[in-house]
Amino acid sequence: MLAQLGEEAKLLAGGQSLIPLMKLRLANPRHLVDLNFVSGTSYIKEESGALRFGALTRHAEIENSAVAAKVPIIHDCAAGIADVQIRNRGTIGGSVAEADPSGDWATVLLTQNAEVHCLGPKGERTVPFSKFITDAYTTLLGHDELVREIVVKLPPKNSGGAYLGFKRTAPVYPTASVAVQLSMDGDVCKDAAIAMGCVGLTAIKATEAESALRGQKISDKLIATAAEAARAASDPQSDMRGSAEYKRALVGALVKRGLEIAMRRAREERVEVSHIYA
């Protein structure tokens, strides 16, 4: 249908980004192609060492899924998005396709070994998540392509992750957010992935902070070094959520907390995480 209707057609998933944009007349599609009637598009499966999410899977379904909870950072993310109403309607596929710089999924998926399976008239293609979002509100998708599935490889043993956002109230996007995934060998960090949300045009990888951690024994001093490197790599804008300087300081603090929780989870400690409210 997208190919037939051309560029004036838009897909409708949960409608939690598209409908507000249409109400504000910032989007004015001539046709809506409603995915909600397509069966078999909402599922959470564990298969061949990976979690597979159908594009129409709601945030709330992921929040309440025991399968998804096998990767705790995925649960942190789903449970922290906006409020119950939005989580009941909004979908993981719609979120990644929207590529909102403040969206939660992109920040988390950037720290995972994740892929997007895209489907169009020419067939299916698989894109590493790190390449999928190219700019604010922009992805690699053609106008006649859709997100069919998101695949997240299960992290290796002795890995732990955490996702933390700092928010003014539940039904708003975070002021800043941080996702951390660590692979540990005792006290030594074998591998680290850190991404920051709401502090750039897309989610940003804190590559210098990751390099500082890799191969090192984790100490308070090293955590402070990594937090400072992440703070320096953030590129926020001042807006009604806070000044750029405030958001940079926030990112540093979230990286520190995220690393501490990720290390505890890597030791198989059960740690509940929720966003921090102002």
Ligand SMILES: Cc1cc2nc3c(=O)[nH]c(=O)nc-3n(C[C@H](O)[C@H](O)[C@H](O)COP(=O)(O)OP(=O)(O)OC[C@H]3O[C@@H](n4cnc5c(N)ncnc54)[C@H](O)[C@@H]3O)c2cc1C
């Ligand atoms: C008040 C409010 C607060 C919110 N707070 C947060 C928050 O804190 N964190 C957060 O992450 N999100 C937040 N959201 C957004 C919410 O998570 C949305 O659900 C999400 O961004 C879009 O998903 P959707 O399924 O609603 O997509 P839709 O609104 O239906 O679609 C969004 C865009 O993606 C396209 N699209 C949809 N599905 C596909 C697909 N399968 N393939 C290709 N393109 C597709 C549509 O054409 C459209 O352009 C909030 C929304 C509201 C209204």
